[in-house]
Amino acid sequence: METLPGFGGRLLTPGAPGYDRARRVRNARADRRPVLIARCTDADDVIAVLAHARGHGLPVAVRGGGANVAGWGTCDDGVVIDLGGMKRIDIDPVARTAVAEPGLTWGEFDAATQEHGLAVPGPRNADVGIAGHTLGGGVGDLSRQHGLTSDNVTFFDLVTADGRHLRADADTHPDLFWALRGGGGNFGVVTRFGFRLHPVDGVVAGPLVHPAGQAPAALRTARDWLAGAPDEASLIALLWTAPPLPFVPEHLHFERCAVLVPSWFGPPEQADEVLAPLRHGTARPVADRVTRLPYTTYQRLLPSPPDVTRQHVYNRGELLTDLTDTTLDLLLGHxxxxxxxxxxxxxxxxxxxxxxxxxxxxxxxxxxxxxxELCAQWYGNADSSEHLTPARSAWQALQEVTEGPYVNLLPDPEPHWVRAAYPDVTYARLARVKDTWDPDNLFRFNANIPPLAAKENDR
Structure with a gap:
């Protein structure tokens, strides 16, 4: 296919130059072959592609940054609406607002907003796209101060399943606005996000590295510290086999270790006092790289692995009320x-x-x-039980203590796991919104919530 009425972007079909690269997402386990990849430039392109898909009875996958762990940004024998080239952003530094298109990554978004000393809560990975993260709720280090990413959305411009281009906000289509803040890509193709921004003038943060033997004490220290920490403080903790990153001591390269990455967004002069229990407590790190950083530098402390389109990934996220000693011991044991x-x-x-x-x-x-987040990353056999089994058994062991899976990290597409991500009353309301805006379940390559008339196992 060379042309499509009303479409001004680029079309890629099997065999075309660039097709094989364009069909790949950031998980080699999602090795799918769409019949058409439509690289859109604006909402009119999206409308044209949806009309083509509906007219030919083709399934539709929507891709923003392409980083979703389940690989929902592609499909077999269908149409991929690729929004990756839509990267416009307009910032009003006085009103502290941004209007952003869905092809932006968080690294690109943060670079633009930080020119004005502003930011919105986003993920701890600058290579993730803004669209899927926001639609799934969205958490990050600024969330303890300013809420979820989706809490900071003021409007969504989207194209609906029947080809309408409209705006959803608190006053116009409020049910749809509610559903888009946590219900994922079930309800339309978002072409612009309106965000409320917040002042962020750098951060005091950095990795604290502990050898494996200190991991239990380090995690308990971090848990107890956070329980009394101000909202301006946050933390991420990793249990991993350390790559040879600059902040990892050479003797721990490719060895198991624990890394705490605290962050402090309050007055810099208070950082030493607030972070002291982590830096100078009983679990003393063997490397301490905490310092004052630009926010954009902080967001890239933990880089993505190389060659992500060849790497197989199984990541699942669970939401926990708290971290008891029993839960920590379970995770450490796995x-x-x-x-x-x-x-x-x-x-x-x-x-x-x-x-x-x-x-x-x-x-x-x-x-x-x-x-x-329980994560397996490997090369070789996509269905390797050696790598899949530990990750799956670990999250299954958490089912007695979890509040539910985090929809942005849900690689298991079975309907009962999608239902587990929402309380019954929320799921029922989402199904009613789906019934209104996508009764034929055109947008089903996601953590899918079928419309009321559909059977949950009819995918």
Whole structure:
């Protein structure tokens, strides 16, 4: 196909130059072959592609940054609406607002907003796209001060399943606005996000590295510290086999270790006092790289692995009310017995997330104090039980204590796991919104919530 009525972007079909590269996402396990990849430039392109897909009965996958762990940004024998080239952003530094297109990564978004000393809560990985992260709720280190990413959305411009281009905000289509803040990509193709921004003038942060033997004490120290820390403080903790990064001592390269990465967004002169329990407590790190950093530098402390389109990934996130000693011991036990390609990431929640600054949204697990990400990353056989089994068994062991999976880190597409991400009343409301805006379930390559008339196992 060379042309499509009303489409001004670029079309790629199997065999065309660039097709094989364009079909890949950031998980080699999602090795799919769409019949058409439509690289859109604006909302009119999206409308044209959707009309083509509907007219030919083709399934539709929507891709922003392409980083979703389940590989929903592509599909077999269907159409990929690729929004990766839509990267416009307009910032009003006086009103502290931004209007951003869905192809932006968080690194690109943060670079633009930080020119004005502003930011919005975003993920701890600058290579993640803004769209999927925001639609799934969105958590990050600024969330303890300013809520979820989706709490800071003022409007969504989107193209609906029937080809309408409209705006959803608190006053116009409020049910749709509610659903888009945590309900994922079930309801349309978002072409612009309106964000409320916050002043961020750097951060005091950095890695604290502990050898494996100190991991239990380091994690308990971090948990106890966070319980009394101000909202301006946050933390991420990693249990991993350390790559040869500059902040990892050479004797720990390719060895198991624990890394705490605290962050302090309050007055810099208070950082030493606030972070002292982590830096100078009983679990003393063997490397301390905490310092004052530009926010954009901080967001790239933990880089993405090389060649992500060839790497197989299985990441699942669970939301936990708290981290008991029993839960920590369980996680540590899985980490110690799994292979070197298995890691555990713990991230601080709480603070403003619990206060729901934007009112009710489809992300409802507000009482969670932590999220835990269980991650396997490897090359070779995509279905390797050596790597998949430890990750799957670890999250299954958490089911008695989890509030539910985090929809942005849900690689298991079975309907009962999507339902587990939402309380019953929230799921029922989302299904009603789906019934209104996408009754034929055109947008089903996601953590899918079928319309009321559809059967949950009809995918």
């Amino acid at each position: 980490w110690k017995t799994a292979g070197p390609n298995f890691s555990v990431v713990l991230g601080a929640l709480g603070g403003a997330i619990r206060r729901a600054p934007a009112g009710p949204t489809a992300f409802t697990h507000r009482d969670a104090g932590w999220f835990v």
